[in-house]
Amino acid sequence: MDLVLRIIAAVGSLGSAVAMGTAEQTLPSFIQFIQFNAQYNDIPMFTFFVITNSIVCAYLGLSLPMSIFHIIRSSAAINSRIILVIFDTVMMALLTAGASVAAAIVYLAHNGNASANWFAYCQQFNSFCERTSWSLIGSFGGIIVFMLLIITSAVAISRR
Template sequence: MEAGDISKGKPGFGANKGVSVLDFVLRIVAFVCTLGSAIAMGTTNETLPFFTQFIRFRARFNDLPTFTFFVVANSVASAYFILSLPLSIFHIVKSGAQNSRIVMVILDTVVLALVTAGASASAAIVYLAHKGNTRTNWFSICQQFNSFCERISGSLIGSFGAVVVLIILILLSAVALSRRP
């Protein structure tokens, strides 16, 4: 849309601009959530002494491939959100852009799938860490590794927060696409 379109009273111009501004803010929120989750999980490390100071038990995020996938998925999502900010600014300036919004919806959906897969897989491991599974003789490790379990649980909260923000972003893009000027 051109600047003169405001005076012509075209419907949806102000609404699409508002949606675009909200899209930009939500992308920053999603970036913070995914980056915080990746950093929290990636720096999780706890060591416990066992009988003597020479024998120790250690819990690190990279002991489990699921947590490594979680860190990679959230890191990729963080990079995507930073790289998508210029396009989001473009949508604020040019609210009527349709093709770039369609591309953003597709990429947002791919990132949503990636973050959801990482968070869901890690949630299963975190559940086992907290509760264990007596049928398979897997014991809860969170009684011993309190700090480790608190950090991995907190990182899941941030990642699932990003999932919610991504769903809202996709819905906002759908609303903006449905309001064709």
């Protein structure tokens, strides 16, 4: 179960990073030489989101051999399992921070804020906002998988 959950979380975080990292839309204007462009790296919180998802995906890829080792040797040292749970918790916190920051910006992009004079960005850049929203869904799905991963690992440790 640990291996499957790690693979699912890695695919979710990689998909979210790629979807956000390739989010871009260009709008033509009435003046021929001016175009309005929206990219993920225009907003620092989206850049943080891509970086955190990439770090989490790399960690999950590096933790797969340890997971396979625990499958082969089910009586493996509890210390390695505890260390893995600690790192899983840290990575879940990092993923949650990145997804939360990006979710706040996506909310503002969809709804704006009249008291701060921020207009709804997504009224003009529909494709860009749609892609960033789907990216968030994948990242929050990864957070849920991390929670399941930590719970199953804790249960496995407590049985020893």
